Amino acid sequence: xxxxxxxxxxxxxxxxxxxxxxxxxxxxxxxxxxxxxxxxxxxxxxxxxxxxxxxxxxxxxxxxxxxxxxxxxxxxxxxxxxxxxxxxxxxxxxxxxxxxxxxxxxxxxxxxxxxxxxxxxxxxxxxxxxxxxxxxxxxxxxxxxxxxxxxxxxxxxxxxxxxxxxxxxxxxxxxxxxxxxxxxxxxxxxxxxxxxxxxxxxxxxxxxxxxxxxxxxxxxxxxxxxxxxxxxxxxxxxxxxxxxxxxxxxxxxxxxxxxxxxxxxxxxxxxxxxxxxxxxxxxxxxxxxxxxxxxxxxxxxxxxxxxxxxxxxxxxxxxxxxxxxxxxxxxxxxxxxxxxxxxxxxxxxxxxxxxxxxxxxxxxxxxxxxxxxxxxxxxxxxxxxxxxxxxxxxxxxxxxxxxxxxxxxxxxxxxxxxxxxxxxxxxxxxxxxxxxxxxxxxxxxxxxxxxxxxxxxxxxxxxxxxxxxxxx
Numbered sequence: 001x002x003x004x005x006x007x008x009x010x011x012x013x014x015x016x017x018x019x020x021x022x023x024x025x026x027x028x029x030x031x032x033x034x035x036x037x038x039x040x041x042x043x044x045x046x047x048x049x050x051x052x053x054x055x056x057x058x059x060x061x062x063x064x065x066x067x068x069x070x071x072x073x074x075x076x077x078x079x080x081x082x083x084x085x086x087x088x089x090x091x092x093x094x095x096x097x098x099x100x101x102x103x104x105x106x107x108x109x110x111x112x113x114x115x116x117x118x119x120x121x122x123x124x125x126x127x128x129x130x131x132x133x134x135x136x137x138x139x140x141x142x143x144x145x146x147x148x149x150x151x152x153x154x155x156x157x158x159x160x161x162x163x164x165x166x167x168x169x170x171x172x173x174x175x176x177x178x179x180x181x182x183x184x185x186x187x188x189x190x191x192x193x194x195x196x197x198x199x200x201x202x203x204x205x206x207x208x209x210x211x212x213x214x215x216x217x218x219x220x221x222x223x224x225x226x227x228x229x230x231x232x233x234x235x236x237x238x239x240x241x242x243x244x245x246x247x248x249x250x251x252x253x254x255x256x257x258x259x260x261x262x263x264x265x266x267x268x269x270x271x272x273x274x275x276x277x278x279x280x281x282x283x284x285x286x287x288x289x290x291x292x293x294x295x296x297x298x299x300x301x302x303x304x305x306x307x308x309x310x311x312x313x314x315x316x317x318x319x320x321x322x323x324x325x326x327x328x329x330x331x332x333x334x335x336x337x338x339x340x341x342x343x344x345x346x347x348x349x350x351x352x353x354x355x356x357x358x359x360x361x362x363x364x365x366x367x368x369x370x371x372x373x374x375x376x377x378x379x380x381x382x383x384x385x386x387x388x389x390x391x392x393x394x395x396x397x398x399x400x401x402x403x404x405x406x407x408x409x410x411x412x413x414x415x416x417x418x419x420x421x422x423x424x425x426x427x428x429x430x431x432x433x434x435x436x437x438x439x440x441x442x443x444x445x446x447x448x449x450x451x452x453x454x455x456x457x458x459x460x461x462x463x464x465x466x467x468x469x470x471x472x
Contacts, residue, residue: 003048003056005106007065007094011176014201017194018182019069023062024091025112025122027167029156030058033432034133034439036150039173043106043150044099057151057171059091059111066093070114074188075181075244076294078278083188085181085244086116089124092177103205105177106150110169125165126154127424128470130435132170132255134423138415138442139252144230145223146252147174166428175251178202180295181244187298195302206249213299214312216248221292221320223250228288229327233335234414235261235363237281239271239468246291257468260414262458264356264363270417272467285324293317334409335367336392337402348395355384362458364414371406411445413455417465 011018032054040047047053055061062068070087091111097103109132110124133149140146155167178198186194203210207219227250231238238245239257247253257271266282274280279287296313303309332349333339356366359379369375376382376389396402415438423434441452459465 001046001048003052003063004046005063005065005094006044006096007063007067008097008103009065009067009094010103010205011071011092011095011105011201012067012069014197015194017072017186017191018198019071019092020086020115021067021069022091022114023068024059024108026060027058027153027155027157027169029154030054030060030169031154031156032057032151033154033168033427034149034152034435036137036148039148039150042098042100043096043104043173045096045150053151054153057108058153058155058169059108063093068093070116071177071182072116072185073179073181073244074185075179075242076184076291077242077244078274078276081184081188082244084116084185085118087114087177088117088120089114089122090172102175105172105174107172107174107177108169109172110155110167121159123155123157123159123167124170125159125161126168126428127165128256129168129170130424130427131258131420132172134420134435134438134442135255135258135415136172136252137439138445139236141443141445142230142234142411142414144234144236144252145175145227145250147172147255149173174247174253175249176202176205176247177253178206178248179244179253180246180248180291180298181242182248183295183298184243187301190301192302195298199299199302202248213302214309214316217292217296217299217313217316220248220250220295221316222323224288224292225320225323226250226327227252228285228324229331231284232281232328233331233409234411235264235281237261237268237270237279238284239269239274239279240470241279241284241287241291243291243294246288246295256470259417259465259468261363262416262464263360264353264366266353266357270465270468272469285321285328288324289317289320292320331409334405336370337396337406338399339405340399342395345395348391352388352392355379355388359384364411365456365458367406367410368412368456371403371410407446412448413441413445413452415442416455416459417468418459418463419455421465 032050068091072086090109093106113122151171153169157167158164159167210219245254259270268281269277300309361378366378376385379385426434
C-alpha cells in the first residue's frame, strides 16, 4: 500500500511574504517508531509501508501534493519583543480537509535549517519529540483543544546539544499554525496590506461567523478563555506562553517545558528558563490576557480609525478575565460534582485548593479520590479535608448525579513528569515499551485501569522532576 495524503493547501497560496518555501533536509537513516492510525483516519490519510512512511515523515521524500514551507512570525518572549522568529526547525508540508470536514496542517518538526533558524541546526532530539507525542495525545484524550502527533521518526543521526543525542522528527497536526506573533510581525513592519490579508485568511479558516479585526479578536478571546480554564482544570502548566506560542485557533501548541503538577501549589513552575515565574500555573489566565492585548495592538494597525479600534479592543480584552473565570468555575464545579451555579461556589473551590496547597496534596489524585470517597488520605492533616467536606456534602444536596459528573471531570491518569523522563531515557536506549504503554493508558484517562495503577503514583522524592526544558 502506498502512502497517500489528500493535500488541499491554502496557506501556500498566500503571497510569499508570509513564508519561505523550501524542502525538509533529508536524514541519514529514518526509522518509524510511532504512527497514529486513529488520527490518520480522521485526516483521510492512507498509510503506506513502514519504510515509506519513515522516508516521508523523516523528511527524505516529499509526498505528492505537498507544498513545503516555513512560516514567518515574530513574538514576545518572556515579555520582550523579538522582531523576527519563524519556523526555525519546522516545515509545513501542507493541509488536509479531513473526513470530519475540518482543515488541518501537517508539519514536520526537527526537519532541518530554515531561513529562520537563527544559527540553530534545525533539528530536534528524541526526548522532546516523544514528550510532545505523549503529552499532546494525552491532552486530546482529556478533551482539551491541542495539536496532535501523527508520527515520530528516529533519524539515525546525532544531534549535538550539551552532548550527543539521538535525533528525531515529529509530525505535528494542527488546526493551523497561525499565532499572535504571525500578526505582530506585519503590524510591526507597518505592512497593513499583509495584515488585512492575514486577518481575512484567519477569519475564513477559523471563525467564518466573525467580522473584521475586532470580530477575530473576540473569537480568539473566547477560544483562549476556554483553553486556559481547561489547562487549569487538569493542573497543566504550559511553561512558555510567549506570543509566538499563542495559537489563533485556541489550541494548545508548542509543548516545550510543559508539565502537569503533582503536588498542588498555585505558584508551581517547571520551565528551566522561567526564572521570574512569569508562566507559573496561577499566572496563566493573566498571561493569556496580556497576549490577547498584543494581538489587539497588532490588529488595530489595519483599521481606518485606530482610535475606534483601541476603544473596541480595550472592551474585548477587558472582558477576558471574567470569561476565563466563568469557564474555570464550570470546570471546577464539575470536578466537585456540581452542575448548577450557586453563590459561594467560588469560595468552596478556593478553600479546597488552599487546603490542598497547605497539605501537599497531589492535584490529580486528590480530585480523583473525591470521586471515590477517599480524598482525606491525600492530606497530611485529614482534619483539614474533613472540615471542608461538610460544606461540600451540603452543597451536593439536590445535584442529580455527582459521582458521574466527577468521573467525567477528574482523570485518573495524566502524563506524570517522572514517567515521561523515564520513558525518554528508555527510548534513548532503544526500549519503547513505556512509550507505547503511556500512549495506550493515556488514551483512556478517565477509565479505571487497575493493571496500570503504578502510573497514577506521584513521584518519590528522588524521582521529582525539578525542571523541564524547551524542546530544542
